[in-house]
Amino acid sequence: MSNKSTWLIRAIAGTAVLALGVTLTACSTASGAASNRPENVIHVAVYGDAGNTVEEAMVKKFNATSDVKVILDRIPGANYQQKLQTIISTASAPDIFFNWGGGSIQPFVKADLLLPLTGMIKDDPKLESSFLPSVFNAAAIDGVPYGIPMRGTQPVILFNNKQVLTDAGIESPKTWDDLLASVKILKDKGITPIALGGADQWPTLMWYEYMFDRVAGPDLLTKAIGGDSSAWDSKDSRAALTKLKELIDAGAFGSNFDSVSFVDGGSPALLRTGKAAFELMGSWEYSTQQSADKDWTAANLGYATFPTVTGGKGDAADLVGNTNNYYSVIKATRYPDTARDFLKLMYSDEFVQAQLAIGNLTTTTSTEKFLDQAADPTYAAFQFTMVQDAPAFQLSWDQAYPQSASADMHTAVAQFFSGKLDVDGFIAAMQAL
């Protein structure tokens, strides 16, 4: 018996030592993993969705001539950003990764994980000069460029069902008062004025983004993101929230928007079937509707800019949305030169044409001359003019803030809409981010 117990004690002690050992190694290898990066390949992580066909083609083209091969890792969209932050400081980190610029890469820059692209741009100035400056600069942190634009820009647009508007005898609203008037007319006809996928929370956020821009101008958010949380408590901020509340209380979104989801196809279907007249959504609404009903989309999907607010500080041409997507490079990469050569493809004519063909709107200076090759030239031209003419293009708040703030931000945004938070409650929640 006794020799068995000592044996057991030894076994437990052994396990404990092993345990500690592994924990310590885990912690120490978690950071700085340059030495154990794979050889002769670079990994490129992209947001996994229908747009991957172009990226696949680019990788194939690149690998045909390069000794160091590119491996494309498609990470499922819904989970992309969580996954990225989880792996970026481990040996499994990608060499090049897709992001939204701004706050989506800021924590990585702070943690000294990203490669400043200044050197690359010195080697090849076209990596900067080939893109619209407003877009290129959205991925610079403290003036240092960290991202090369890829894919396209995705402004948020006020979509409508042309048929419903015609039947109701209204037009897409030019001003806030027009919108409130249309809401009343539509409600009287028993139509939900605006479809909103409140269950997803981020579609709700788009309403704040435009309201704050129109009422307070783009500077308020720049201040708030810069750390001046008093901006949220300003007169303009309160005015924007009050206006928004007015719209909600007018029944513009119906009563069950918290159960409707864009992701599940609920809100696009409301618009398509004429149960709702408007939907505020990113430019991808078009392809979403198209994949559900091509003929309807061509004939009946209307689009227009967001209405102006009388007396507001924002320009009527200001935009919000995803400025663009970017590729950033991590510092630990073994092959920065290969990364540079791969990034050069992002301003090639071939890339621009391929992106346009699948409905993405690139932001290279060359884009304009290829617009007629887009999947839908009218829609592409509408968007391109909008982006080109916009004095300010506010990146979606949940991308502009660090990822860690987005869960709390989404909660506050949804709670103000459902009436659980009042103006003061919302301001306090945003200040706590």
Place this chain on the structure above:
Amino acid sequence: MKAKPNYIAGAGSVIWLLIVLVPIYVMLTATIQSQQGYAAKGPLSLPGSFTLENFTALVSSGFLAYVLNTAIVTVSVVGIVVVLVPPLAYAVVRSRSRGISLVFRTFLLGLAIPAQAVIVPIFYLITVAGLYDSLIGIILPTAAFCLPICTLILSGSMRDITPELYEAMAMDGATPMRSFFRLVLPLSKGGISTIIVFSALQAWNGFLFPLILTQSASTKVITLGLFDFQSQYGINIPGLMAAVLLSMLPVLLVYLFARRALVQGLMGVGGK
């Protein structure tokens, strides 16, 4: 047993039948409709159109590979459990070593350790071991978290083997190894099939470990494939329903052909 039929129970059972079947009906009819058809007619109506588009789209999107991955994970997890648990349960029931009761109590407590509570350290363990984004990386922790309940089930069933039988074996000078293979295993078939069914279901349905420990399409399992369907750019319900249906088909086949074993196995979970 009873002479007259029990009408109240009968009515109750039919109501429950409806609750079970309505969603299944909606799922089945949705899978054969186009997106417009589904949105236009509502979930409960008879399908107005017929298309196999949803299935062909699913197959060409690589969903079948996810089914294969899930099958590999399931078989491996069952393999690990079947190799590790019987010796442990045997020791729990028969060993007189003092450490055994400590081990068994630890496993009892292990029942209450939720996988998500330890997911962060497990993530680092798997990353350090170089197993991130591999099927093995899913298999190992999934199997580990099956151990407590399986040990509980199997040791319960092994305890039904009477001590007299063990003593008879011992009288004949049998080593523990011999008793294990000649006596314990043959008499624990019921318990072993229960742990097979249980661990297989755990592995087949596993969600959290694949969610955190894998990322690429080549290691994707069914549950994650379903979750990813809800990507940011919108989905179509009929396509999603087809995926749900396809995800249950393999289990349905097992159910149809091995219903008795499956049901007996599951009953075994509560048998003690």
Place this chain on the structure above:
Amino acid sequence: MTRSDTGRPRHPGGPNAGRPGFAWALPATLFFALFAILPLIGVAVMSFTSWSGLGNPAFNGLDNWVKLAGDKVMMQSLWLSALLTLLGVAIQTPLSILLGTWAAGHQKNRAILSAIYFVPLLLSSAAVSVLWRALLDPNFGLPGQFSSFFGGDGNVLGTQAGAIAVLTFVGAWQFTPLHTLLYQGAARSVPPVLYQAADIDGAGTVRKFFSITLPQLRNTIVTSVILMVVGGLTTFDTVLILTKGGPGTDTTITAFYMYRKAFQSFDFGVASAIALVLVIIATTISLVLVRVTGYDKMHSVQEGI
């Protein structure tokens, strides 16, 4: 069968020869220690650090715990977890006992129906959740169709009560088949002699159910409730897919809040503290259940200690 263990006389230990040593338990124990116990120690340590996943964790003493103690969402999540678990037990237990004992009969229609009842069990939690998410769309799902009969706007996921009701219902839809099966198996092993005796005494169906069936199912009830409690406290897939913890934070249960803190807010320190709370609660509850019901005696090593 259910009584045999507790009723069996204890055997004063036989000869030591022929008994397996500790080595038999070693592989499984090491494996479990590596993937469960060791990470648990890691979580305990991490709950005293601050870490965003980038760089190295830094010790910050009791900061996370202080933060957690004043966190309204955390406190609410504990109540929600308890509420959802209790609702689950309160609804599924009677339902599955009734269905299980009913299905235990050998009539043909019962056999067919119980085969159909089994179907939800073939679906994974992820599949069940996406299925119901699609069915619950207020305009194009079931609520839309029902509201044309019963009124209402189908806003089932828009209110706290509605969302909790949905989670409870979907949980019952998914797990009642499993528990029904447990009770069906147990009810079938009730010795028929007991019922025959009751018949002779002229007892009715209801009487027989309460004085024979229920007491005979005692051990199964314990097992089933423990499974429900542990399962309820750790519910995750369903919340993530069906409600995302919403509306607002109205269905953010502790297990989901932990995930949100770790993988959405990247506050691994606080997340670890929540995880530890979760482990302590789940362990305490199952210990109490095990003690109160005598489950451990039923299962613990009976000889040689």
